[in-house]
Amino acid sequence: MFNPSREQVRQFFCAAWRKHLDRAILEGAEVTAADLIVEHPEYHALLENPERAVEQEFAPENGQMNPFLHLSLHLAVAEQISIDQPPGIRAAYQALRGRLEVHDAEHAILECLGEALWRSQRDGSAIDGVAYLDCVRRAAGA
Structure with missing residues (x-):
């Protein structure tokens, strides 16, 4: 299983954004990453400065x-x-899309994923x- 370091993840997003800005060919997950970054203009300046991005603490x-x-x-939700x-996540997403825009529907799922990850870490168990x-x-609402 691929387990990238913090630096590798940050470099991936910065590189995908750079390629997008340069209109270079995006490959694989870079396509989705660039699309996601477009939807988050609040991150553009950070991603345009890879040195700062790799080092910054949040x-x-x-x-x-x-x-x-x-x-x-x-990216995980898109996958x-x-x-x-x-099984069933796609149908639940489609139900969300019945009342929310794409980005808002994804954020609703992100909230659930974040909670599941938090519980897993807190309990030292697999994600439920x-x-x-x-x-x-x-x-x-399903």
Whole structure:
């Protein structure tokens, strides 16, 4: 399983954004990453300065959202929807799309994924896929 370092994740997003700006050919997950970054203009300046991006700390206790965590969660959700894993996530996403714009629907799922990850880390256990999908379905009103 691929387990990138913090620096590799940050460099990936910065490189995808640079390629997008340069109108270079994007490959694989870079396409999705660049599309996600377009939807987050608040991250553009950071991603255009890779040296700062790799070194900067984002402390939740200071009210800072880690843009790389946020983009990574978006990337994970996009992959989950594309392969319908966990089974049923695509249908729940479509239900969300019935009442929300794409980005807002993704954010609803991100909230559930973030909660599932937090519980998993807190409990020292695997992610509870059933509880995660139930959360998404509740958000979708399904």
